[in-house]
Amino acid sequence: MTWILPIGSELRFEGLEEPVTVVRGIGAGSQGQVFEAQLGGERLAIKWYFPACLKRDPQLRRRLEESIRRTAPSDSFLWPLALLRPTPATARLLRLAEPGFGLLMALRPERYVGIHEHTGGHVSISLRTALRAAFRLADAFHHLHLRGLCYKDISLGNLFLDPADGAILICDNDNVDVDGRDPGSVLGTPGFMAPEVLLGRARPGTSSDLFSLAVLIFRLLTRHDPLLGQMEREIRCLDEPARRRLYGEDPVFIFDPTDERNRPDPVEHLAALTLWPVYPLELRALFVQTFGGGLKEPTRRALTGQWKQALAACLDRRVLCGACGQENFPAPAQENVLCWGCGTPLAQGMELRLAHGRVAAAAENELHLHHFDARQEPDIERPLARVVAHSTDPRLLGLENLSCQTWTAQLRDGRRLEIPPGQRCNLAATAGLHTEAGPIQVAR
Numbered sequence: 001m002t003w004i005l006p007i008g009s010e011l012r013f014e015g016l017e018e019p020v021t022v023v024r025g026i027g028a029g030s031q032g033q034v035f036e037a038q039l040g041g042e043r044l045a046i047k048w049y050f051p052a053c054l055k056r057d058p059q060l061r062r063r064l065e066e067s068i069r070r071t072a073p074s075d076s077f078l079w080p081l082a083l084l085r086p087t088p089a090t091a092r093l094l095r096l097a098e099p100g101f102g103l104l105m106a107l108r109p110e111r112y113v114g115i116h117e118h119t120g121g122h123v124s125i126s127l128r129t130a131l132r133a134a135f136r137l138a139d140a141f142h143h144l145h146l147r148g149l150c151y152k153d154i155s156l157g158n159l160f161l162d163p164a165d166g167a168i169l170i171c172d173n174d175n176v177d178v179d180g181r182d183p184g185s186v187l188g189t190p191g192f193m194a195p196e197v198l199l200g201r202a203r204p205g206t207s208s209d210l211f212s213l214a215v216l217i218f219r220l221l222t223r224h225d226p227l228l229g230q231m232e233r234e235i236r237c238l239d240e241p242a243r244r245r246l247y248g249e250d251p252v253f254i255f256d257p258t259d260e261r262n263r264p265d266p267v268e269h270l271a272a273l274t275l276w277p278v279y280p281l282e283l284r285a286l287f288v289q290t291f292g293g294g295l296k297e298p299t300r301r302a303l304t305g306q307w308k309q310a311l312a313a314c315l316d317r318r319v320l321c322g323a324c325g326q327e328n329f330p331a332p333a334q335e336n337v338l339c340w341g342c343g344t345p346l347a348q349g350m351e352l353r354l355a356h357g358r359v360a361a362a363a364e365n366e367l368h369l370h371h372f373d374a375r376q377e378p379d380i381e382r383p384l385a386r387v388v389a390h391s392t393d394p395r396l397l398g399l400e401n402l403s404c405q406t407w408t409a410q411l412r413d414g415r416r417l418e419i420p421p422g423q424r425c426n427l428a429a430t431a432g433l434h435t436e437a438g439p440i441q442v443a444r
Contacts, residue, residue, distance in 0.1 A: 006093050117161075127318075128327060129166040372384075
């Protein structure tokens with residue numbers, strides 16, 4: 001590949017006091033090329049746009065300049081930092097007849113992998129990690145939409161995941177714009193594009209973002225496309241007319257409760273068939289809502305706040321099978337539940353009861369401020385406590401104090417015990433705790 005920027009060179013740009021060293025080329029796409037660079041000892045990324053892209057999208061520079069002034073809606077966006085305009089000396093070094101401009105942004109950390117690595121089955125992550133990634137995705141779009149902005153073209157290609165904890169990064173934010181403003185040149189990516197946009201009946205906006213968001217969450221949780229089932233299997237060639245019919249003219253959700261024409265194939269779509277019933281009905285209902293009536297009526301699609309509520313509640317219900325360790329999400333007080341992984345009956349475990357929620361006592365489950373205060377939106381980034389399994393006996397569970405305040409534990413034998421920040425109490429011996437945020441009852 002011929003790189004636009006000369007590798008190893010120091011380049012100067014207008015408005016930057018120090019030169020930028022081009023370390024290596026990372027990759028290329030339809031818009032331009034991406035490079036690793038160094039500025040003042042910091043590793044960053046540069047995206048340099050092809051002249052054809054700038055000609056095709058004359059509003060790109062205006063969008064980027066506005067995004068830079070706004071700053072990122074949340075930490076989940078790999079947001080533009082500065083527009084790079086070459087000095088005359090730098091322009092002569094670029095391998096372009098028209099130098100144009102580039103974009104400076106943070107470099108994506110190496111621990112992040114493309115979401116497609118998970119959906120394609122190449123990277124194994126826990127259901128908890130997938131749910132946390134889905135929550136963060138919904139939260140990112142929640143903050144984006146609160147600013148009156150829309151993304152327009154979110155897909156697997158611009159979403160990255162940390163397999164360890166479900167942190168996400170949304171890249172390629174070039175098309176972010178004010179909802180309802182200039183139509184722009186981008187419509188979306190097939191498979192993630194809302195039906196009304198695919199059919200040319202509407203332009204991308206927050207409503208189509210909600211459709212794309214639901215597709216991404218579904219693929220995160222089931223590793224399958226929500227609209228590709230038996231109807232796709234009956235098509236010999238998945239060409240453009242076929243895609244238009246499956247995704248636009250006659251889309252059918254593979255788990256539509258009334259229309260069974262597009263059910264998953266029991267062999268080819270086993271992951272979807274296996275994972276769909278694992279999740280709570282309340283979470284599945286949002287998919288039915290969005291991929292049912294919401295296919296033709298955008299106002300019926302699940303909102304970002306609804307996704308956050310349902311995903312947080314699902315995480316609260318997470319329990320581990322004592323036989324195989326698989327994650328399950330039984331309904332509260334549900335009896336005679338079998339593990340979906342091995343078929344073993346799930347034991348009735350302890351539960352943490354709070355002012356505004358109940359959390360199953362399973363290792364890695366967390367307590368957050370929204371569990372104590374109904375006025376708080378669901379948030380998984382600042383846990384106040386975490387359930388921790390004993391290092392040698394996972395059946396022994398403790399609750400770790402992650403707050404800055406000392407708690408008081410009421411033991412079942414009547415004694416009281418102080419739990420300083422960073423310390424744990426044995427849940428089996430604890431009846432309840434008094435915390436700064438509110439009381440915690442430990443129920444069996």
